[in-house]
Amino acid sequence: MARERGPSVRLKLTLSYTGFLMLAGALMLAAGWLFLTRVPHVGLLFLPEYQLSVARDFAPVAAVTMLFLLVFGLGGGWFLAGRVLAPLNRITEATRTAASGSLSHRIRLPGRQDEFRELADAFDTMLGRLEAHVAEQRRFAANASHELRTPLAISKSLLDVARADPDHDTGELVERLSTVNTRAIDLTEALLLLSRAEQRSFARERVDLSLLAEEATETLLPLAEGRGVTIETGGDLAPTTGSPSLLLHLTMNLVHNAVVHNLPEGGEVRVTTLAGPAGVTLTVENTGERVGAELAATLTEPFRRGTERVHTDHAGVGLGLAIARTITEAHDGTLTPVPRPTGGLRVTVELPAAR
Structure with missing residues (x-):
């Protein structure tokens, strides 16, 4: 946005400090003048000649005082404004650095918490998230x-x-x-x-996650039986609001992923739903190989798999959990994959409850 160049904030603050100091000095001198010439003093008699003498003596002193306040206000105000605005200058430089394409720079403003440091911390957090998002998008494109x-x-x-x-x-x-x-x-x-x-280009309507879990289980039951995996479904009615087709796809992806990435024999998958006062929860957990916490945190990225990049008969395209996470976020929810201590993965989807 094109703007005309105006006075700097530092100059505005300096003039404001100086103006306030000059006003305070003028009021102080006016109070002194009134005290010397208008207030009755015990034992003193103010004659017109005396008042004229006081005025002649007071005027130069007042002029020198105001001149001193002007110079002191400009110098001190400029220095104080620079000290106050120093954090803002660092934030501005960091913003320009980020605008040039470097997202690894951080402000890390030292000192106690105040408005500027709160802004700097929020900016650092935004840069961190933006850097992670850009890196994820680059990996996705590749x-x-x-x-x-x-x-x-x-x-x-x-x-x-x-x-x-x-x-x-x-x-x-x-x-x-x-x-x-x-x-x-x-x-x-x-x-x-x-x-x-x-x-988020979809219509919203009332959906029960427990019914979607049963439908996904019935659909994938032949696949599970062919791989020697048993599926158990249970839980409460879990009404939420969203797209039935997308939420069904979300549930299908989670159950399919749990069946495919399981033990070679005797694997288990458990699908449960839970309704709370503020939201509903869909949990899909499976047995399988141990998954590290760092790997589990990246499984929702596109084209990331828990095993090596080998395409088996049902390996999928590496977008299952990424699609599930995106569908969850589009419904204002959260998806969290957590490794099970005995092996396998537990994926929890939390969605707002239907009103």
């Missing part, structure tokens, strides 16, 4: 490019092989191309769903 490029590269390789060998089995080629294409479509749909959830 991973998305890699994930989208992989199926295209595989398809190109398969077509090159078929072109070089016309007698190659076309049935096998078509099957592999279909698998690669399906994965590319799943990835594209996941990215579109992620974008839709971030934009």
Whole structure:
């Protein structure tokens, strides 16, 4: 925004300090004049000649005093204004540094808590969150490019092989191309769903999380039985407000993730819902390998998996928990993954209760 250049805040504060000091000095001199000339004194008789003499003697003293107050007010006000505004200058320099693209700089203003230091601390917190968000977006862009490029590269390789060998089995080629294409479509749909959830472009209505948990469990039961995983569902009615399709997708993603990333044999998944006075909770926990706390904190980032980046038959596209977190935040809730002491993961979704 273009603005005309005006006087600095330091100059304004200096003039304000000086003006106040001059006004206080003028009032003090006026009070002294009244005291000397107008107030009756015991044992003294003020004659007109005496008042004229006092006026002649008082005027130079008053002029010198006001001149001293003016010079002292300008110098002292300029110095004090500089000391007061020094923290603001540091905040301004940090803002310019951040605007140039460097988000790693922090103000770290020393001293006791006051308005300037509260502003500096809030700015440092904002820079930290912004730096983490930008880093996450960069990782997302790099991973998305890699994930989208992989199926295209595989398809190109398969077509090159078929072109070089016309007698190659076309049935096998078509099957592999279909698998690669399906994965590319799943990835594209996941990215579109992620974008839709971030934009919050959906209608809200009353939804019961316990019914969604039962529906997700029934849908994924064949997958769980095929992998030797048992699913247990229970809890209270948990009414909230939001998009039924998105919240169902959230629940499906959590349950699917719990089934896939489980023990090779004898795995368990427990889905529970809880209703409280201020909100409702959906908890999905599973058995499995031990997960470190640092890794658990990054599982909600796009294209992050609890295991190595190996695509199994149900490995997904690495966006399950990222989509779940985005859907949760779009519904004004929180999603928290926590490692279980005995292995596996516990994911807790907290949403506002329906009014």
